[in-house]
Amino acid sequence: MSGSPQLPGASTASLDPQARSVPPLGGFSPGLVAIELRRLLRNRRTVIFTLVVPVLFFLLFGLNSAYATNRVGDGNESAFIMISMALYGAVLATASGGAMVSVERLQGWSRQLRITPLQPVAYIAIKMATSLALGLLAVVAVFAVGVLTHKPAMPLGTWLASGMALWLGSLLFAAFGLFVGYLLPSENVMQIIGFSLMLFSFGGGLFIPLSQFSHPLRVLATFTPLYGLNQLVHYPLVQGGFHWSWVANLVVWLVLFVAGAAWRFRKDTARV
Amino acid sequence: MAGGDGAGKGSPGRGHGTGGCVAAVELVGVEKHYGSVQAVRGVDLRIEPGEVVAFLGPNGAGKTTTMDLVLGLAAPTRGQVSVFGMPPREAVRRGLVSAVLQSGGLLKDLTVAETVAYTARLFPSGRAPEEVLERAGIAAIAGRLVGKCSGGEQQRLRFAMALLPDPKLLLLDEPTQGMDVEGRRSFWAAIRQDTAAGRTVVFATHYLEEADSYADRVVLVRRGRIVADGTAAEVKALAAGRTVRATLAEPDVATLRVLPGVDRVEVRGSTVLVHGTDSDAVARYLLTRTPAKDLEITALGLEEAFVALTGDDQEALGTGEGRRRR
CATH class of the missing domain: 3.30.70 (Alpha-Beta Plaits)
Structure with a gap:
């Protein structure tokens, strides 16, 4: 019993529940998002794939003088391609952010966090906010390079409207990243995500216009997860011919990804 | 001595049943099954505030599972667990209990300082990050990436994180696993310095000498049951007879x-x-x-008894079985 003073009075007094505060918002705080973002940016692969590759794609495909200045809606073809590449970067960014849960579970960090006051929902909120922050960086990177090249042309309002739409819309893929991250607790979850997003990008018409697909393939493409979002983010530029099927596509996939993520998330926290 | 009627015998200082004083840890009839595996098979245990308790037993004895139950990382199949009179999750939320878990639990791509800062943000009334880094003896490597730290340094980092909420109860699961003798000694020196303040400490170990040197009370567990409970001297005597x-x-x-x-x-x-x-x-x-x-x-000699316990040798356990009280 060395060093164990029997002072029940003292020990109960210090146990006053009011003396111990619980963090607000279940533990969510911008400071944590900042640490998470720094961590993501420390990963060279993440930076290359989400910030560098989309910019390179834009430089490769968006500046071709054969078609770059062709008129599209209120702007030109270069602007159209810039939006596509910004969307590609943004969805990679948000999916990467969501998929962080996979490695965190693998490394036992999720378990470690369970012996802190951080609430599971706040943890997800941190992941979402981090995804959005990285997604914003991806959009800004492509748009900034676009501005510097002087090629993409569209009204200022269109820059803002499509930029905003693709930034917020990319949150759909944060849910996708979470779902896959919870589903596959493996180190190479990012490869799987990168490959899926590449497929989705072709299906959504980000890389090749869907008009160049054969008819059956084109029909199939309209059901893939990036199709609706891609049409919507280009709408401020292209205008005309709005289809509710785009919204339907987006909503259905959002419901599917969120339901999938919630299902795995619940399974994960039920172990606790 | 074994988790039953005679548990308090010979150790009046422990204050069993001192009415009104809330136990740091209380397990009543606790069982935990994972499918057909019975990790914990009926444990009754009361730990008073200020005690330093060693959970001694071989691998697979149920030490880690019991700690998980106390931390609310797992829910008991049967029985009740309370920490300072609260459900474990609530005690965790209030920073009353923290732990150094066995291996893992760290992100390789954060620095030592960031890891502590991250956790510190979750404990608004806890200690300052600089203070715990200093306490754990890792202030000098604060800027290092966790992935580049040695096993001992990572363990110190886990310890630093566990100190952040200024917990009333600290659980250590095999805290010195993989440390060299010097690391072990200085780790315990840090813990000791810390517990002088009256913190309750429960640590799991399969090193007899660790239990002997650092615990006021030794709880021997084997195959999910408490087989002995008393001061280190009492447990030794038990094994010696x-x-x-x-x-x-x-x-x-x-x-x-x-x-x-x-x-x-x-x-x-x-x-x-x-x-x-x-x-x-x-x-x-x-x-x-x-x-x-x-x-x-x-x-069963002292050495034999502990070899039987720590070696998990079926035959030796069979011999020990006859000695066990229910």
Whole structure:
């Protein structure tokens, strides 16, 4: 019993529940998002794939003088391609952010966090906010390079409207990243995500216009997860011919990804 | 001595049943099954504030599972767990309990300082990050990536994180696993310095000498049950004695108890088990003064007892089994 003073009075007094505060918002705080973002940016692969590759794609495909200045809606073809590449970067960014849960579970960090006051929902909120922050960086990177090249042309309002739409819309893929991250607790979850997003990008018409697909393939493409979002983010530029099927596509996939993520998330926290 | 009636014997300082004082940890009839695996098979345990308790037992004895239950990382299949009178999750939320978990639990791509800062943000009324880094002796490597830290440094980081909420109860699961002798010594020096302030500490170990040197109380666990509970000296004495077993219909328990060297008497149906340091006296009494028959004397030396415990050798355990009280 060395060093164990029997002072029940003292020990109960210090146990006053009011003396111990619980963090607000279940533990969510911008400071944590900042640490998470720094961590993501420390990963060279993440930076290359989400910030560098989309910019390179834009430089490769968006500046071709054969078609770059062709008129599209209120702007030109270069602007159209810039939006596509910004969307590609943004969805990679948000999916990467969501998929962080996979490695965190693998490394036992999720378990470690369970012996802190951080609430599971706040943890997800941190992941979402981090995804959005990285997604914003991806959009800004492509748009900034676009501005510097002087090629993409569209009204200022269109820059803002499509930029905003693709930034917020990319949150759909944060849910996708979470779902896959919870589903596959493996180190190479990012490869799987990168490959899926590449497929989705072709299906959504980000890389090749869907008009160049054969008819059956084109029909199939309209059901893939990036199709609706891609049409919507280009709408401020292209205008005309709005289809509710785009919204339907987006909503259905959002419901599917969120339901999938919630299902795995619940399974994960039920172990606790 | 074993999780039952005699648990408090010989250690009055522990204050069993001191009414009004809320236990740091209380487990009542706790069982935990994972599918068909029974990790914990009925544990009753009360740990008072300020105690330093070692959970001693071989791998797979249920030490980690018991810690998970106390931390609310797992829910008991049966029974009740409370920490300072609260459900474990609530105690965790209030920063009353923290732990150094076995391996893992760190992100390789954060620095030491960031890891502590991250956790610190979750404990608004906790200690300052700089203070715990200093306490754990890792202030000098604060800027290093966790992935580049040695095993001992990572363990110190886990310790630093566990200190952040300024917990009333600290759980350490095999805290010095993989450390060298010097690392071990300085780790315990840090813990000791910390517990001088009256913190309750429960640590799991399979090193006898660690339990002996650092704990006020040793709880021996094996196969999901508590097999002994007392001061290190008591547990040693328990392991050091001999057991006399005989078939005897109506033993005079009171007389047996006062025989020289006897510390425990147990009756199981028509069998009586008497444990003590002077097995000869017990045998003489049983054979000359009672109609006892089929007399058997089993001994297990201190080393053997702990080898049996820590080695998880089935045969040795079989020998130990006969000594166990229920």
